[in-house]
Amino acid sequence: MASVSSQPQFRYTQPPSKVLHLRNLPWECTEEELIELGKPFGKVVNTKCNVGANRNQAFIEFADLNQAIAMISYYASSSEPAQVRGKTVYLQYSNRQEIVNNKTAADVPGNVLLVTIEGSDARLVSIDVLHLVFSAFGFVHKITTFEKTAGFQALVQFSDAETATSAKDALDGRSIPRYLLPELGPCTLRITYSGHSDLSVKFQSHRSRDYTNPYLPVAPSAVEGNGQAMIGLDGKRLETESNVLLASIENMQYAVTLDVLHMVFSAFGPVQKIAMFDKNGGLQALIQYPDTQTAVVAKEALEGHCIYDGGFCKLHLSYSRHTDLSIKVNNDRSRDYTIPNPPVVNAQPSILGPQSVPMMGPPAQPYNGSQYAPMSEQAMMPQSQAGWGTAPPAVAQSMPMQNNVYMPPGTMPPQMAPGMQFPNHSTPQPTYGSDRTQ
DNA sequence: AGCACA
Numbered sequence: 001m002a003s004v005s006s007q008p009q010f011r012y013t014q015p016p017s018k019v020l021h022l023r024n025l026p027w028e029c030t031e032e033e034l035i036e037l038g039k040p041f042g043k044v045v046n047t048k049c050n051v052g053a054n055r056n057q058a059f060i061e062f063a064d065l066n067q068a069i070a071m072i073s074y075y076a077s078s079s080e081p082a083q084v085r086g087k088t089v090y091l092q093y094s095n096r097q098e099i100v101n102n103k104t105a106a107d108v109p110g111n112v113l114l115v116t117i118e119g120s121d122a123r124l125v126s127i128d129v130l131h132l133v134f135s136a137f138g139f140v141h142k143i144t145t146f147e148k149t150a151g152f153q154a155l156v157q158f159s160d161a162e163t164a165t166s167a168k169d170a171l172d173g174r175s176i177p178r179y180l181l182p183e184l185g186p187c188t189l190r191i192t193y194s195g196h197s198d199l200s201v202k203f204q205s206h207r208s209r210d211y212t213n214p215y216l217p218v219a220p221s222a223v224e225g226n227g228q229a230m231i232g233l234d235g236k237r238l239e240t241e242s243n244v245l246l247a248s249i250e251n252m253q254y255a256v257t258l259d260v261l262h263m264v265f266s267a268f269g270p271v272q273k274i275a276m277f278d279k280n281g282g283l284q285a286l287i288q289y290p291d292t293q294t295a296v297v298a299k300e301a302l303e304g305h306c307i308y309d310g311g312f313c314k315l316h317l318s319y320s321r322h323t324d325l326s327i328k329v330n331n332d333r334s335r336d337y338t339i340p341n342p343p344v345v346n347a348q349p350s351i352l353g354p355q356s357v358p359m360m361g362p363p364a365q366p367y368n369g370s371q372y373a374p375m376s377e378q379a380m381m382p383q384s385q386a387g388w389g390t391a392p393p394a395v396a397q398s399m400p401m402q403n404n405v406y407m408p409p410g411t412m413p414p415q416m417a418p419g420m421q422f423p424n425h426s427t428p429q430p431t432y433g434s435d436r437t438q
Numbered sequence: 439a440g441c442a443c444a
Binding site: 024050056057058059089090094095096100101103 | 439440441442444
């Protein structure tokens with residue numbers, strides 16, 4: 001192709017071309033308006049609008065050079081200038097011989113959106129959160145997610161381009177609501193159209209979903225037991241198990257202290273670290289066990305149960321993305337129980353004495369898992385075969401945690417629970433000592 | 439009011 005760079009950028013008289021260059025167009029002139037303008041002179045085969053820094057220039061390409069010449073000739077001698085929306089447009093032959101339309105799939109409206117999730121935690125955004133966000137605009141048929149150099153991306157399939165467009169217009173450049181992303185930093189959505197019209201989803205997995213086909217087989221990699229993820233048959237529940245639990249406390253009528261949490265969660269195995277923080281006006285806590293199995297047991301046993309009788313301080317548990325909490329300082333909100341004799345900052349005696357703490361009666365509903373259900377006084381006694389509980393019964397009954405290896409002396413909660421549930425358990429004893437981090 | 443896009 002002949003190089004145009006050897007010519008000046010423009011001249012006052014251009015050699016004829018079937019491409020015309022238009023300027024002084026009204027803002028956001030449409031292709032349709034350009035076609036209307038050129039149609040009287042011939043067949044408009046291509047257009048390009050919103051050109052130039054001011055986006056007020058455009059190109060019209062005719063099928064034949066003579067048609068372009070006809071248009072230029074007409075307006076060269078016409079008393080009425082070429083107009084779009086009453087605005088005079090100036091036209092001349094372009095210095096190009098054809099319009100190269102770089103219009104990519106990203107610009108052509110379609111029913112499938114290409115979504116790039118931006119942010120340091122972008123790849124932690126679950127497909128369920130994406131589904132929730134996009135479902136606000138219509139039925140989401142399918143979602144696939146993948147990693148590209150552009151980052152973490154998803155394809156979201158709607159029924160039609162109109163629905164997809166409404167989602168794109170509303171969400172492009174905006175961030176996923178923070179309440180949908182506990183623990184995660186801001187995640188911004190960049191949305192274009194995809195060239196796809198129907199995504200191919202072979203399995204329900206943590207990477208892809210087909211919401212039109214609930215009977216689609218679950219990917220082997222998403223089946224419970226492989227240690228990676230669980231997925232329900234409804235294709236909706238997806239949880240990645242973790243050794244760290246995120247606890248949200250609902251209906252917090254009574255103060256829930258670090259020590260109370262430690263006591264409650266220690267019933268299922270050694271608690272390594274706890275971090276408490278306020279989130280969305282409620283109290284949340286991260287509780288770290290040495291292994292995922294212990295966390296799973298604790299979650300199953302405690303989910304939905306109340307720390308105190310009467311529906312107070314109801315626990316809602318999920319798996320955290322964290323695997324090892326970074327406890328910068330031991331205080332009344334966070335503690336690393338793996339460090340012996342930690343310097344406790346802001347150590348303050350518990351405000352609530354045992355008498356002011358409501359008795360921890362049985363949970364509103366009995367624990368379901370019989371293996372971990374404290375059904376009787378006897379069941380609350382630490383069993384000798386209970387892996388990590390080696391304390392003599394008498395001691396364990398009053399101060400169940402005191403003799404545990406991971407529980408250094410001097411860190412006992414001041415308010416050991418009277419009547420605290422003490423489930424039997426069979427978690428093998430992990431090696432706490434070697435597991436210290438940071 | 440004067441030539442895009444990679």
